[in-house]
Amino acid sequence: MSESVAFAGVDVGSLGSKSVIFEDGKIIGSSILRTGLKSEESGLDALDAALEDAGRRRGDLKYIVGTGYGRISAPYADKTVTEITCHARGAHFLHPKTRTIIDMGGQDCKAIRLDEEGNVTDFAMNDKCAAGTGRFLEVMANVMKVGIEDLGELSLNATEVLPVSSTCTVFAESETISLIARGEKSENIIVGIHHAIANRIHGLFSRVGIENDVFFSGGVAKNVGMRKALEDVMGIRLAQPEGDPQLAGAIGAAILAQEAWSKKKILAVV
Amino acid sequence: MSLQTIGKINEALARRPAELEKARAEGKKVAGWFNYNVPEEIIHAAGLIPVHLGTGGDNRLVELGARYISAMNCVFTRQIMGQFAEGGDEYIKNSDVVFIDVTCKQLYRVYELVRYYFKARAEILGVPYNFQVGAGKEYFRREVAAFAAKLEKISGSEITGQALRHSVDVYAGIRAAVRELERIQAGPETPITWHEVYDVIQAAYYLDKDTYLSLLGELLSEIKDAPANPKVKTDAPRILISGSVIPPGDRKVLDLVEESGGRVVVDDLWSGFAPYLDTDVEEASLEGIADAYLARHPHGSLPVLDIGQDKRLKNIKKLVRDYRVNGVLFHTLRYCDCFTFKAAETKNVLKTLGVPFLEIHTEYARSDIEAIRTRLEAFIESLGTRLEITSGLIGAGI
Numbered sequence: 001m002s003e004s005v006a007f008a009g010v011d012v013g014s015l016g017s018k019s020v021i022f023e024d025g026k027i028i029g030s031s032i033l034r035t036g037l038k039s040e041e042s043g044l045d046a047l048d049a050a051l052e053d054a055g056r057r058r059g060d061l062k063y064i065v066g067t068g069y070g071r072i073s074a075p076y077a078d079k080t081v082t083e084i085t086c087h088a089r090g091a092h093f094l095h096p097k098t099r100t101i102i103d104m105g106g107q108d109c110k111a112i113r114l115d116e117e118g119n120v121t122d123f124a125m126n127d128k129c130a131a132g133t134g135r136f137l138e139v140m141a142n143v144m145k146v147g148i149e150d151l152g153e154l155s156l157n158a159t160e161v162l163p164v165s166s167t168c169t170v171f172a173e174s175e176t177i178s179l180i181a182r183g184e185k186s187e188n189i190i191v192g193i194h195h196a197i198a199n200r201i202h203g204l205f206s207r208v209g210i211e212n213d214v215f216f217s218g219g220v221a222k223n224v225g226m227r228k229a230l231e232d233v234m235g236i237r238l239a240q241p242e243g244d245p246q247l248a249g250a251i252g253a254a255i256l257a258q259e260a261w262s263k264k265k266i267l268a269v270v
Numbered sequence: 271m272s273l274q275t276i277g278k279i280n281e282a283l284a285r286r287p288a289e290l291e292k293a294r295a296e297g298k299k300v301a302g303w304f305n306y307n308v309p310e311e312i313i314h315a316a317g318l319i320p321v322h323l324g325t326g327g328d329n330r331l332v333e334l335g336a337r338y339i340s341a342m343n344c345v346f347t348r349q350i351m352g353q354f355a356e357g358g359d360e361y362i363k364n365s366d367v368v369f370i371d372v373t374c375k376q377l378y379r380v381y382e383l384v385r386y387y388f389k390a391r392a393e394i395l396g397v398p399y400n401f402q403v404g405a406g407k408e409y410f411r412r413e414v415a416a417f418a419a420k421l422e423k424i425s426g427s428e429i430t431g432q433a434l435r436h437s438v439d440v441y442a443g444i445r446a447a448v449r450e451l452e453r454i455q456a457g458p459e460t461p462i463t464w465h466e467v468y469d470v471i472q473a474a475y476y477l478d479k480d481t482y483l484s485l486l487g488e489l490l491s492e493i494k495d496a497p498a499n500p501k502v503k504t505d506a507p508r509i510l511i512s513g514s515v516i517p518p519g520d521r522k523v524l525d526l527v528e529e530s531g532g533r534v535v536v537d538d539l540w541s542g543f544a545p546y547l548d549t550d551v552e553e554a555s556l557e558g559i560a561d562a563y564l565a566r567h568p569h570g571s572l573p574v575l576d577i578g579q580d581k582r583l584k585n586i587k588k589l590v591r592d593y594r595v596n597g598v599l600f601h602t603l604r605y606c607d608c609f610t611f612k613a614a615e616t617k618n619v620l621k622t623l624g625v626p627f628l629e630i631h632t633e634y635a636r637s638d639i640e641a642i643r644t645r646l647e648a649f650i651e652s653l654g655t656r657l658e659i660t661s662g663l664i665g666a667g668i
Contacts, residue, residue: 069640084648085655108641119659120652122626125645207614 004060007261008050009253010043010077011086012070015106015134016219017042018247019050021061022254029054030247035106039070047076063261065253069107081256083249084112084123090252091215092118094241099211102201102230102238103248104220106134111204113211118252124207126200134220136169140193143176144186151190155225158191165196172196194229202234213239221245273496275489276466279473282485286476287360293319294364299424302365304350304380306373306540306569307397309414309559311551313369314479315429315437316421321361322475323368324350326520329634331356338387339379344606345633346515347376354388361476367424369417371395374571374608393420399573401564414560431554438554440479447486448474448546454493456535456593458504461496462489464534465524468542472518506533507653510589512616513570513601513629514609515541523601523630523642530646532653536593538586539601540569547585571608582612583619590625597626597653599646604633626653 004023011018012035021029031049035042043066051057066077067086074080083103091098092114101112113122126133141148162184164175172193179189216238220226222245227238243251290300301313302323313320324346331352338351353359362368368390370381384390396413398406422428448471454460455467470489474482509532516524516539527534538544544567551562568582577583589595598620602610610631617627628649630642 069644072640082644082648082651084644085651119655120648123645123648125641 004056005062006054006056006060007254007257008047008061008064009086009250009255009257010047010064010066010068010074011083011247011249011253012039012043012046012066012068012074013083013105013107013219013249014069015138016246017046017068017070018250019043019046020247020250020254021050021054021056022251022258023054023056027243027247027251027254029056030244030250032244032246035070038073040073040075043070043074044076063257063264065257065260067249067253078257079260081253084110084125085120086249086252086256087217088112088114088120088252089118089255090248090250091217091241093251093255094243094245094248095213095215095239097213098215098239100205100208100214101248102205102214102216102221104133104197104201104216104218104226106219109133109201109204111201111208113208122208124204126204134218136172136197137193137220137223137226139169139173140176140190143173143180144190146186146190152194152223152225152227154187155191155194156228158187159185160188161195162188162192163195164189164192191225191229194223194225195233197226198229198233201230205234210234210236212236215239215241215245215248217245217248219246273462273466273489273492275485275492276470278488279470279477279485282477282481283473287364289478290319290321290361290364294366299366300364301367301369301421301424302361303369303371305371305377306545307371307563308369308395309417309563311437311441312414312418312429312434312556312559313421314440315433316418317425317427317433318421319478321365323359323361323365324515324517325353325359326515326517327522327634328352328519329636332634339383342605343376343379344514344603346517346603346606347380349634350377350380351383351387354384354390366391368392369395371397373397373569376606393417397572398564401568401572402579407561407564410564411557411560414556414563418556434556435554437479438551438559440483442551443483444474444479444486445546445549447483447490448543450490451486451493452536452543452546454490456508459498460502461493461499463499463502464536465528468524468537471542471546475518503531503533505657506531507596507650507657508533508535508594509653510535510586510593510595510598511537511539511542511601512586512598513539513613514603514606515539516601517541520634522634522636522639523599523632526639526643526646527599527650530643530650532597532599532646532650534599535595536589538567538582538589544569569608570612577615577619583616586616587619587623590620590623595625596657597628597649599649600627600629602629602631604631626656 007022009020017033017035029050064077066074066080067083071080103110109126111124299318301318302321310320332345332348335348335351372378395417398409400406451467547567549566613629
């Protein structure tokens with residue numbers, strides 16, 4: 001029986017912890033869990049869940065790369081790499097024609113440009129406030145008394161886009177409450193919330209530019225209303241990858257784990 | 271192993287406040303100054319003790335200073351106001367007069383406010399908007415002459431031609447030594463780091479100039495035969511730092527660059543290498559000094575209407591070539607508009623040369639440390655990948 005050559009990527013974000021097991025250039029297991037109070041434990045839980053999904057054990061892993069904001073507490077990882085580099089590699093794996101990434105995570109938003117090999121050529125980040133992040137949508141879902149997972153679908157039923165001018169979470173919350181009090185249709189308010197974020201993201205891209213294909217990664221990428229708002233506001237078409245866009249960071253980390261292991265092996269021979 | 275001369279410089283810095291107090295007790299006068307275009311050699315020639323003022327990196331002082339200056343002013347100017355308000359800075363305390371040149375208008379506001387709130391004896395030195403035209407040159411010559419007259423009045427003695435020549439020689443010696451240090455630290459293997467050189471440059475803010483020149487000579491002799499510092503990563507991406515002031519006391523971004531695996535090899539900061547880059551006084555006269563200051567690397571706050579004529583951009587491009595820079599880190603302080611507004615054009619100019627660029631916008635509060643770390647690490651990762659590609663490592667399948 002041949003020896004297992006498996007690699008893992010673990011992406012501990014502020015809201016979700018993701019892990020991917022990679023073998024023979026393919027994803028053989030993955031997991032997405034809610035990040036707990038301790039990022040190290042969250043990373044390990046995600047890793048174990050992905051291993052179980054893949055039918056592998058920790059001992060089968062040759063190399064682990066940690067990424068995400070929790071990478072600073074990842075003693076289980078052989079190496080840590082920023083989520084910017086990992087998302088680029090992951091998006092390139094899921095959709096090789098990707099040249100631009102919109103990554104919306106729980107606590108920040110990134111505009112990433114990459115070359116044809118999936119290497120980062122430029123990036124810009126918004127992490128000064130919650131605007132344009134999953135946290136912003138969570139707060140707004142709470143105000144609208146709907147589940148975060150329903151927000152996107154609801155926005156598609158809007159008959160008009162009500163402007164939510166502020167992207168400051170606190171002010172936008174007040175603005176939304178005022179719109180509810182005025183008796184505005186919920187779907188129209190929700191689509192306004194999505195457009196407020198899309199406008200903010202559009203501004204972020206003025207710093208790095210946009211080139212097709214555009215890949216939307218991160219947990220918020222699963223929100224169909226956010227996808228539509230980005231396409232409408234930015235005048236773009238988002239790529240439709242087969243894989244899960246929330247796993248892009250973990251996939252990139254797993255690919256980098258395989259590359260790091262190969263490099264180490266070759267250098268050891270040399 | 272740390273260099274002995276750097277230890278001596280640190281000891282001299284520790285002694286300096288007491289030395290200034292003693293000198294003042296003996297009748298000497300101290301002229302503190304802020305900004306970029308104060309011709310220090312004229313203060314020296316007038317028999318006054320020049321001290322470059324202003325520190326950074328202390329958010330408590332920023333908050334204190336914001337009681338006296340708008341919170342929309344940059345954190346550096348707010349911290350200066352905090353220093354005046356608290357009254358604890360040894361160098362401000364020991365300054366008999368404070369000169370501020372009107373290069374950065376936010377520091378001009380500091381001039382107005384320290385007089386108003388703290389009754390400081392402050393004087394200004396006008397700086398023209400346009401350095402290229404004859405009227406601008408004439409204006410600065412007149413301002414420098416008026417500045418010299420004020421110095422003579424404060425010191426009670428005339429600035430002689432002989433004193434001016436001596437001071438010009440001392441400062442020329444300092445500039446030559448600093449340029450040599452900057453060249454040596456950028457070598458593949460070096461006994462001295464860029465960070466150490468940056469600290470040595472800022473020791474000049476305070477130390478007696480003859481003592482400083484002598485210490486620079488000792489340092490150059492010591493590093494000539496010293497072994498390479500093993501902490502300097504020879505394969506790390508080589509970075510140029512540009513942008514807003516990074517004064518003594520502010521090491522937030524510099525430390526993060528090193529922690530992220532980057533190696534700074536040169537800067538064009540006005541608190542660092544910029545004043546040494548191309549300041550060459552050819553004629554030891556007030557006019558000669560004024561002309562030399564206008565001809566040097568310009569401060570970002572001065573408007574340049576034609577990007578093709580912007581000497582600051584030309585020099586950055588030259589530094590990128592001369593120091594084999596892999597990427598440019600553009601540091602901007604919150605509300606330091608003059609450099610923040612120039613980030614995009616600097617990025618665009620460097621893009622035409624294929625030089626990666628990252629802007630880090632920050633302040634003295636520590637809340638954004640991890641966000642900056644992520645940006646820097648990602649930037650250095652991408653520079654590392656570019657280096658691997660160009661060295662053929664990735665192409666060889668490794």
